[in-house]
Amino acid sequence: MTTEQLLHFAILDIVQTLTATGYHIVVYTNNPCHLFMRWTNVIPQIHILTKIERGAPVAKGTRYCFVAYKDNEQEEAGDTLEHTFIKEPWAVCETRWFYFFGTVNGVDSPSESAIFKKHRLGAPLEPLFEDQYTITPYWPPFTKKFEDMFTW
Numbered sequence: 382m383t384t385e386q387l388l389h390f391a392i393l394d395i396v397q398t399l400t401a402t403g404y405h406i407v408v409y410t411n412n413p414c415h416l417f418m419r420w421t422n423v424i425p426q427i428h429i430l431t432k433i434e435r436g437a438p439v440a441k442g443t444r445y446c447f448v449a450y451k452d453n454e455q456e457e458a459g460d461t462l463e464h465t466f467i468k469e470p471w472a473v474c475e476t477r478w479f480y481f482f483g484t485v486n487g488v489d490s491p492s493e494s495a496i497f498k499k500h501r502l503g504a505p506l507e508p509l510f511e512d513q514y515t516i517t518p519y520w521p522p523f524t525k526k527f528e529d530m531f532t533w
Contacts, residue, residue: 388485389492390414397499403469404501408481413460414490420468420479421450425496445496447478460485476500 394409408416425445431438455464464481471477481494 387412388488388490390483390485390490391492392481392494395497400469403467403471404499406466406468408464408466410462410464412485413462414483414485415460416455416464416481416483418453418455418466418479418481419447419450420453420477421447422475422477423448425478471501473501
């Protein structure tokens with residue numbers, strides 16, 4: 382039986398390798414698990430979560446959702462510490478947002494990764510090498526004034 386603490390995972394490192402038509406992305410975790418990559422090329426939507434305090438809505442956090450997403454399972458079988466995702470084809474100049482979720486011993490893990498944003502540059506200009514610094518966490522800026530976030 383798996384204890385609640387062992388159901389969690391954390392991403393320790395992400396390594397990407399450019400190929401002729403996309404990327405091979407390898408994710409390393411602290412605990413053995415079986416990961417899935419959920420990705421989309423549509424900017425994640427932001428929903429403001431509210432609660433009522435003294436009769437007025439107050440922002441208590443945000444929730445992000447993916448629209449028109451696809452899920453990809455890791456290439457390795459079973460629970461592993463190294464998780465490979467082959468992202469081919471990936472069009473030149475396409476931006477994708479993605480995050481990782483998974484299972485531990487077949488049980489859904491409550492852990493999820495941060496949302497990452499990755500843009501593929503033009504193939505003739507990109508060298509073929511491992512580059513771990515161009516995948517960035519995605520924190521979208523708020524485009525509305527705070528007062529305009531709520532409907533009365």
